[in-house]
Structures are given as C-alpha cells and as structure tokens.
Amino acid sequence: MMIDRLSVTFSALADPTRRAILQRLMEGEGSVGELTEPFAISMPAISRHLKVLEQAGLVVRTRSAQWRPVQLNATPLAEVSDWVERYRRHWQGAFDRMEAYLAELQKGDPDAKH
Amino acid sequence: MMIDRLSVTFSALADPTRRAILQRLMEGEGSVGELTEPFAISMPAISRHLKVLEQAGLVVRTRSAQWRPVQLNATPLAEVSDWVERYRRHWQGAFDRMEAYLAELQKGDPDAKH
DNA sequence: TTGTTAAATAACCACTGGGTTAAATGATGA
DNA sequence: TCATCATTTAACCCAGTGGTTATTTAACAA
Structure with missing residues (x-):
C-alpha cells in the first residue's frame, strides 16, 4: 500500500x-x-x-x-492540518463535556454523573 | 524508539x-x-x-x-493539531509568496521573476 | 449441554524501517 | 592531477508491520 x-x-x-x-x-x-x-x-x-x-x-x-x-x-503540513480539522468537533466536544463535568464537580453537585 | x-x-x-x-x-x-x-x-x-x-x-x-x-x-488529534500549527507560518508564507507570484503573472508583468 | 456467532489470538510469511560500517561519489583546492 | 572533505550508496542485521489461515475464547440461544 x-x-x-x-x-x-x-x-x-x-x-x-x-x-x-x-x-x-x-x-x-x-x-x-x-x-x-x-x-x-x-x-x-x-x-x-x-x-x-x-x-x-x-x-x-x-x-x-x-x-x-x-x-x-x-507545505505538505497544510494537508495534514486539513485532515485533522475534520475531527476537531469531535475532540472539542469531548473536551467541552469534560469541562462541564469538572464544573459540576466543582459546584459539588450531588447529581453529577460519575 | x-x-x-x-x-x-x-x-x-x-x-x-x-x-x-x-x-x-x-x-x-x-x-x-x-x-x-x-x-x-x-x-x-x-x-x-x-x-x-x-x-x-x-x-x-x-x-x-x-x-x-x-x-x-x-482527543489525541488535538496534540497533532498543536504540533502542526507550529509550522503554519512556514507553509502559509510559502503560499502567500506563490499567490503574489501568480498575481504578478496575471498582470502580465514582464519583470516577474520566473 | 450443545451449537452458533463475534471477535481475538496464534503461527506463519514477505516486506519495510532504522541502525550499523565500509566503500563509492563528487566538488574543492593545493 | 591528487588528496581531502561532505555526502550518498551498498551490504548487512534485527525488529516491527500487515497480511494470511487456523484455532481459541466468550457470549448467547436452543
């Protein structure tokens, strides 16, 4: 290949x-x-x-x-950047969820999913 | 390694x-x-x-x-993105120069370096 | 318990990759 | 022309990878 x-x-x-x-x-x-x-x-x-x-x-x-x-x-890295960018929503979504979760923990919310 | x-x-x-x-x-x-x-x-x-x-x-x-x-x-792609971004100025510089060169050609400028 | 299904593992093969040392190439400069 | 210096190529070794088929594991269903 x-x-x-x-x-x-x-x-x-x-x-x-x-x-x-x-x-x-x-x-x-x-x-x-x-x-x-x-x-x-x-x-x-x-x-x-x-x-x-x-x-x-x-x-x-x-x-x-x-x-x-x-x-x-x-210049070939532009192509790599383009490829990676297609996945940005996914990893950023994950980071956002983690951040929200940590914020919940911080508030001491007893309903936070663990 | x-x-x-x-x-x-x-x-x-x-x-x-x-x-x-x-x-x-x-x-x-x-x-x-x-x-x-x-x-x-x-x-x-x-x-x-x-x-x-x-x-x-x-x-x-x-x-x-x-x-x-x-x-x-x-999420591991975030690291890849960060790594690639360190090189962005370089490839973008190259693209900008190419663009300028093509623009010169377009104008039919006889002094354009070939 | 037994058979079926989904997936992983084992054993194998051919090829590649990264390292070595030794030899070949190619330009410089006396 | 000949010696020198920078780099590449050659020949080799060993470990890793990507594929195969055959076998094993694990969960379900009868």
Missing part, C-alpha cells in the same frame, strides 16, 4: 528524529553534517531520514559546493 | 485503512464485523488495526453481548 501522499507524510512524521530535524530547520537551513551533530546516530542514518523527508516533500535540498543544504518545506 | 505519544499517533495515522476506519467512526460506533465489511481484508487484519488505534487512544472499545462496539476518540 502506501500510495497516497497523506500516508507518506504521516509516516515521515512518525519518527521522532525526523520531527526533531524539521524543528531544527525552522531556525534555518543546515548541511547534513550540521543536522547530524545533535544526534547520537551516524551520518548515513541521518542521510536516509532526510531522504524520507524529501520524498514526503517536507524538505528541499539545494547545492552549494560540496555541501547539500537542507531547507524546510512545510 | 517509539516511546513518545506523538510518534504512536502519527504511525497509527500513517495507514490508509486505519484512517478510513476513523472516518467511518465519525458516523457512529460500529462492531468489528461492520468495520471489516467495506474492506477487502480479513477480520483478524481489521482487529489488529483496531488494536493499533486503541493503543494510540484513537478509539475506545466497549462491550455489548458478543459484540465489541468501537467508538471514535479524537
């Missing part, structure tokens, strides 16, 4: 190292070496993480001498 | 079958059999997808006779 863009994006985001890389890139582009430095894993491992991010369209790689600077491209 | 909640949530969402199940559950709870019916895969396979969704906290399973109705719980 794994034909759809959204699945590719979600699985790219499923790895904490890759999310940390994206967060780092919010502060500006970086070379593969710079991106490797904060982690306890090898450069080839980071290089493959970057490939996954690139295939998901989450980073762009340019070229500057023997360095290959990596830049953040957050 | 895979210790953090967000990774668990993202990888649960990375599978299209699981996302389809969540979408189906927006219309109301369903038994495992009902949830299996629309797919071309076996019930044990769906059962395991449900286990993944349950461990990610995205569904809740109750009990009713020999059925185990499954209900949507979208």
Whole structure:
C-alpha cells in the first residue's frame, strides 16, 4: 500500500528524529553534517531520514559546493492540518463535556454523573 | 524508539485503512464485523488495526453481548493539531509568496521573476 | 449441554524501517 | 592531477508491520 501522499507524510512524521530535524530547520537551513551533530546516530542514518523527508516533500535540498543544504518545506503540513480539522468537533466536544463535568464537580453537585 | 505519544499517533495515522476506519467512526460506533465489511481484508487484519488505534487512544472499545462496539476518540488529534500549527507560518508564507507570484503573472508583468 | 456467532489470538510469511560500517561519489583546492 | 572533505550508496542485521489461515475464547440461544 502506501500510495497516497497523506500516508507518506504521516509516516515521515512518525519518527521522532525526523520531527526533531524539521524543528531544527525552522531556525534555518543546515548541511547534513550540521543536522547530524545533535544526534547520537551516524551520518548515513541521518542521510536516509532526510531522504524520507524529501520524498514526503517536507524538505528541499539545494547545492552549494560540496555541501547539500537542507531547507524546510512545510507545505505538505497544510494537508495534514486539513485532515485533522475534520475531527476537531469531535475532540472539542469531548473536551467541552469534560469541562462541564469538572464544573459540576466543582459546584459539588450531588447529581453529577460519575 | 517509539516511546513518545506523538510518534504512536502519527504511525497509527500513517495507514490508509486505519484512517478510513476513523472516518467511518465519525458516523457512529460500529462492531468489528461492520468495520471489516467495506474492506477487502480479513477480520483478524481489521482487529489488529483496531488494536493499533486503541493503543494510540484513537478509539475506545466497549462491550455489548458478543459484540465489541468501537467508538471514535479524537482527543489525541488535538496534540497533532498543536504540533502542526507550529509550522503554519512556514507553509502559509510559502503560499502567500506563490499567490503574489501568480498575481504578478496575471498582470502580465514582464519583470516577474520566473 | 450443545451449537452458533463475534471477535481475538496464534503461527506463519514477505516486506519495510532504522541502525550499523565500509566503500563509492563528487566538488574543492593545493 | 591528487588528496581531502561532505555526502550518498551498498551490504548487512534485527525488529516491527500487515497480511494470511487456523484455532481459541466468550457470549448467547436452543
């Protein structure tokens, strides 16, 4: 399977190292070496993480001498945001109910459902 | 790895079958059999997808006779939404620039950078 | 008690993913 | 041209995933 863009994006985001890389890139582009430095894993491992991010369209790689600077491209996250938003009513409904319930508790209402 | 909640949530969402199940559950709870019916895969396979969704906290399973109705719980998506929102300026910046560029093209401005 | 039905679990298989080290590539600069 | 530096690719290992069919569990109904 794994034909759809959204699945590719979600699985790219499923790895904490890759999310940390994206967060780092919010502060500006970086070379593969710079991106490797904060982690306890090898450069080839980071290089493959970057490939996954690139295939998901989450980073762009340019070229500057023997360095290959990596830049953040957050546009695929718009799709993720849209997808998640379809569920907002549901989780917000749940939060609202929880809030109401806690408010009832606060009032010491003996009829509050437990 | 895979210790953090967000990774668990993202990888649960990375599978299209699981996302389809969540979408189906927006219309109301369903038994495992009902949830299996629309797919071309076996019930044990769906059962395991449900286990993944349950461990990610995205569904809740109750009990009713020999059925185990499954209900949507979208609350973990709030965390996903928060995470994605940190990147909104980035992708929106990109969209704005693209829009401006297209507007330049529309005007037929010969100085528009191509 | 026995049979039926819903679902989960077991055992298996093929494939993927994330890590490693070692070797290959590609641009720079002496 | 040749050595160096940054990065990628290759080859490998092990754990995890998604599917299958067969079996087990659990609740109901006769």
